[in-house]
Amino acid sequence: MDGGNVPGRRADAGRRAILKGMAALVGAASAAAPARAAATERAAPDGARAPTGAASYDVIVIGGGFAGLVAARDCSLRGMRVLLIEARDRIGGRTATSAFQGHRIELGGTWIHWEQAHVWTEITRYGLALSETPGATPDRMAWLSRGRLIEKSGEEGFALLSDGMQRYCDVDGDLAHSVFPRSPEPLHAVDQVRPFDRMTLNDRLAQIGLAPEIEDLVAPNFTINAHRDPGSASFAEQLHWWARGDFNLRRLFDCSGHFKFADGTGALANAIFADGSFHFLPGTPVRAVRQARGLATVSVDGGAYSAGAVICALPVNLLKGIRFEPGLDPRKLAASRAGVTGTGSKTYVHIRQKVGAWLACAPYPSPITLAFTEQERDDGTILCAFSAGDSLNTGDRDALQAALRGLLPGAEVVDSVSYSWTADPYALGTWAFYRPGQLTDGTFEALRRAEGVVHFAGGDIAAHWRGFIDGALETGIATARIVHDALRRG
Ligand SMILES: Cc1cc2nc3c(=O)[nH]c(=O)nc-3n(C[C@H](O)[C@H](O)[C@H](O)COP(=O)(O)OP(=O)(O)OC[C@H]3O[C@@H](n4cnc5c(N)ncnc54)[C@H](O)[C@@H]3O)c2cc1C
Structure with missing residues (x-):
């Protein structure tokens, strides 16, 4: 893609290094997913770049992740003139299909499920296929408890985990149904949610007094959802995950770690992109976003664009870095400064051993919180390993091997790949999981609220699958409808 005349390409050296690393990783996938480059080439559908200067649109969408892509598509299909502005040279945001050891991998968002209504509609719409991650239904399980490695069959380990998780989440004798009776409307029973939103994940663990070896099996499985120190995250968020999984651990595993796009998340991003008809400004x-008298002006380096409405589809963690005039609701800013909790890592590791369908976990702050088989192969196994917060230096091969050996004695690392979304200036974190209080103290509602003609979208502020691809799609679809109706009303 020729980005030569695109304004705003001056990144500082640190940013450039991180994004270059990403470009190399994503570039590695182009053989596996050739459509990706073609889609971005089609950037400006009429063959022209969006003109700089005083160009005017009905809607400007900021951010080409799934929320922004689907918002731009839907607005354009409703007849609006749309400009999508994206900081990176690619679409997809916190999803990126790549390749590792000849295997298609996802550096970011990966697993999806038919229970996720928005993503499944898109899969139906574009006829996309699924593939599976073997470690989601393990034959063997292991976990670290107080320095001891406990090993079980997959069936026995999962039954213990499922039972422990059920005790953890059953706050009302009805598996938490009274807390989230309507999962897509998380504040429907806000008075029931509030007390649990004041608690951290650790507070709840301390409350129920599980046997130590069960506690050490259960704790990693909610820690990984927060992707950070479980003392920093809201227990109500975990209850909402549980409700989204139909109050059942097997279903939640299926939704969040089992099924993925056979042709990568890039296949969906490309399909949405190709379906819309909008100007696209990559890189x-x-x-800045200014608004006055019902008109918004969006500034980039060397130019500005105006529109009757803006859809800001950025991660919450980035809002603090954009100049909004008038200023944003202070609760939005406070949430952005505090940051959502997701700041851990995801690493693919090729090991020499053949371990079959295997899953292992360890409580925080163990360097690896959760690891499982991603691909069984003739020359060993590819594992997918998650760490919470900064508990593992993924670039340190020895540290990675040592951490893995804690869960899989004798493991020999052949190669590994990881990408730091937290250091990435256009992400500053992984997925959204809220801090205590943020769901019920007005923060969540403030983050979702439009301010004048500026509307907000993104997986981080979704009502239902918050922190997921489905949530990003949900907000993009809803916001496109709201903006269309507002502009029609004038
Ligand atoms: C490691 C990891 C694993 C995950 N696993 C899963 C999973 O298995 N399943 C699942 O459903 N979800 C998963 N997620 C979460 C999921 O990927 C995200 O919730 C979703 O992709 C967010 O989409 P979005 O459009 O809201 O935001 P983003 O994808 O972050 O899109 C925002 C866009 O805005 C752009 N941008 C940033 N700043 C600017 C600026 N100043 N100007 C213009 N553009 C800008 C960014 O470059 C980006 O393209 C995972 C995420 C990570 C990081």
């Missing part, structure tokens, strides 16, 4: 970070 262009937005610096």
